[in-house]
Amino acid sequence: MLFRGLSFRVETGRALSLEGANGSGKTSLLRMLAGFLAPAEGAIRFGDVADGEERGKFVGWLGHHDAVKAQMSVRENLDFFAQLYASEAGDTLDALGLARLAELPGQYLSAGQKKRVALARLKLTKRPLWLMDEPLASLDAAGKKIAADLVAAHCAGGGIAVVATHEPLGIDCDRLVLA
Amino acid sequence: MSALLLRDIRLAARAGGSAMLALAFFASVATLVPLGVGPDLALLARIAGGVLWIAAVLAALLALDRLFQADFEDGSLDMIALSPLSLESVAAAKIAAHWLTTGLPLALLSPLLAVLFGVKTIAALFVSLLVGTPAVSAIGAVGAGLTMSIRRGGLILPLIVLPLLAPAVIFGAGAAVGSAGALPLLGAFSFAACVLSPFATAAAVRLNLGS
Numbered sequence: 001m002l003f004r005g006l007s008f009r010v011e012t013g014r015a016l017s018l019e020g021a022n023g024s025g026k027t028s029l030l031r032m033l034a035g036f037l038a039p040a041e042g043a044i045r046f047g048d049v050a051d052g053e054e055r056g057k058f059v060g061w062l063g064h065h066d067a068v069k070a071q072m073s074v075r076e077n078l079d080f081f082a083q084l085y086a087s088e089a090g091d092t093l094d095a096l097g098l099a100r101l102a103e104l105p106g107q108y109l110s111a112g113q114k115k116r117v118a119l120a121r122l123k124l125t126k127r128p129l130w131l132m133d134e135p136l137a138s139l140d141a142a143g144k145k146i147a148a149d150l151v152a153a154h155c156a157g158g159g160i161a162v163v164a165t166h167e168p169l170g171i172d173c174d175r176l177v178l179a
Numbered sequence: 180m181s182a183l184l185l186r187d188i189r190l191a192a193r194a195g196g197s198a199m200l201a202l203a204f205f206a207s208v209a210t211l212v213p214l215g216v217g218p219d220l221a222l223l224a225r226i227a228g229g230v231l232w233i234a235a236v237l238a239a240l241l242a243l244d245r246l247f248q249a250d251f252e253d254g255s256l257d258m259i260a261l262s263p264l265s266l267e268s269v270a271a272a273k274i275a276a277h278w279l280t281t282g283l284p285l286a287l288l289s290p291l292l293a294v295l296f297g298v299k300t301i302a303a304l305f306v307s308l309l310v311g312t313p314a315v316s317a318i319g320a321v322g323a324g325l326t327m328s329i330r331r332g333g334l335i336l337p338l339i340v341l342p343l344l345a346p347a348v349i350f351g352a353g354a355a356v357g358s359a360g361a362l363p364l365l366g367a368f369s370f371a372a373c374v375l376s377p378f379a380t381a382a383a384v385r386l387n388l389g390s
Contacts, residue, residue: 034261036388056261065254071193072186083182084262121258 001040002028008176015151015161017169020178026164027064029178030131033162034059046129060127062135066114067121070107074098074117077106078124087124096120096146111138119147123154130154130161136169144170180264180272187276190249191242198280201238205285208234209292220297227296228304228355232348235285235308239315240340242281244333246273246323247384256327260388266381274313274320274376282312300357307354307365314347314369317376324383347372 002025010016018026031037033044035056046055068077078089093099096116101109109117115138122130130151136144148170151161155171163169191198212230213223250256259269286308293301322340326332346368353361 031389034257036257036260038389057263059261061257061261063254063257065252067250067254067258069190069253069255071190076189080182080186081258081262084259084264086263 003039003178006042010160010162010174012160013155013158015155015163015169015171015173017173017175018162018164018178019166019175024178026178027133030133030162030164033129034061034131058127058129060122060125060130062118062122062130062132064133066111066118068106068109068114068117071105073103073105074109075102077117078120081121082124085125085127087126089120089124092120092124095123095150097142112140112143115139116143116146119150123150128159130159130163132161132163132165134164134166136165136167180268183259183264183269183272184276184279187273188280191276191280198242198284201241201281202284202288204241205234205238205288206292208237209295213295223296224298227293227298228307228352229348231289231292231296231304232307232311232351232355235282235289235312236315236341236344236348237337238285239277239281239312240319240337242277243316243319243323243340244326244336246277246320247327247387248323248332251327251387256384256388260384266384267377270320270324270377270380270384274316274373274380277320278313278316282308282316286312298355300355303357303362304355307351307362310362311347311351311354311365311369314365314372315344317369317372318343318347320376320380321383324380324387327384328387 018029020026028037032039035053043050044055046058049055049058072080075089075093078092082089093102096119098116098120101113106114115135119135122132135147139147151163151169152171154161209231216223216226247256250259260266286305289308290301290305293304298304319336319340322336325339326336329335347365350361350365350368354365
């Protein structure tokens with residue numbers, strides 16, 4: 001069993017930094033919160049919603065992989081998910097510093113630029129619960145500042161962010177350390 | 180759903196991949212068989228339905244292993260699964276995209292290849308592939324969903340899918356030479372596969388996302 005006696009609550013408008021060594025279960029916990037994995041015992045609730053698939057409808061997901069298609073431009077990558085989530089890319093490209101890269105195919109992006117695209121995609125989902133797996137990985141100092149500001153703005157707007165990370169988020173947040 | 184359909188068609192076209200690869204494979208096999216069998220046109224015409232149907236099924240399978248695997252590996256599938264689109268709709272869109280980029284082009288190419296075999300029922304062959312190849316995409320999608328998390332799952336996929344496609348090949352080969360009753364049976368099989376497959380495929384994908 002990966003977790004035993006694990007219990008925590010994240011209040012609306014707060015971010016939770018999920019910390020721990022490699023293999024401590026950060027990603028597995030995020031996948032449980034998203035509804036991909038079901039806990040063997042106990043329950044996970046988002047408000048009154050406990051069912052995994054139903055809960056998934058509130059989740060904005062930023063996984064370990066960046067989900068950027070090499071054959072599609074940055075704009076096409078974002079537009080596809082905007083359509084899928086019935087949202088609009090709007091000013092997301094500008095906000096993430098991606099405007100000049102908009103027409104560049106994904107295959108020419110650096111790891112940090114792909115992470116910015118992933119952050120932009122998360123923003124346009126307009127979901128209240130953000131689950132983020134290592135969002136600061138590959139980002140330079142400016143990118144980390146943008147990511148931190150994005151999470152802070154999301155929480156200030158009444159959202160919740162649960163962030164698995166190895167480094168400080170740089171914002172006011174709660175912490176949960178997995179042993 | 181249309182967004183996913185259009186994206187998959189766009190990716191298939193841009194990767195330069197699946198559609199052209201399947202067509203090239205289909206044409207290669209269909210060209211090699213007359214060279215191997217010899218110039219006996221009567222014999223070629225008699226085996227044409229079966230040979231072209233088997234070649235089409237194998238060609239369609241070439242692109243199937245990446246149907247979900249590409250999105251699974253780069254993390255897109257997690258995002259797609261959390262979108263308002265149900266996994267059944269996702270499966271249906273991917274099946275449709277696979278057929279439009281593989282099955283349909285194979286059917287369109289078949290009259291040209293039928294000439295090599297001296298086939299007289301060219302229209303029947305074309306219609307049989309047009310009606311039957313959706314079943315290949317639909318049943319193949321179930322296998323693709325099951326094997327998407329397995330490295331080199333493309334090797335296992337045909338072992339899962341080919342036995343299930345036996346009815347399509349039997350009815351399809353019969354319909355291609357104008358056998359009475361083969362086309363309605365092929366149509367019924369294809370229809371049933373297309374209706375049921377999205378549910379089975381979604382279950383397979385769900386299983387892998389939770390693994």
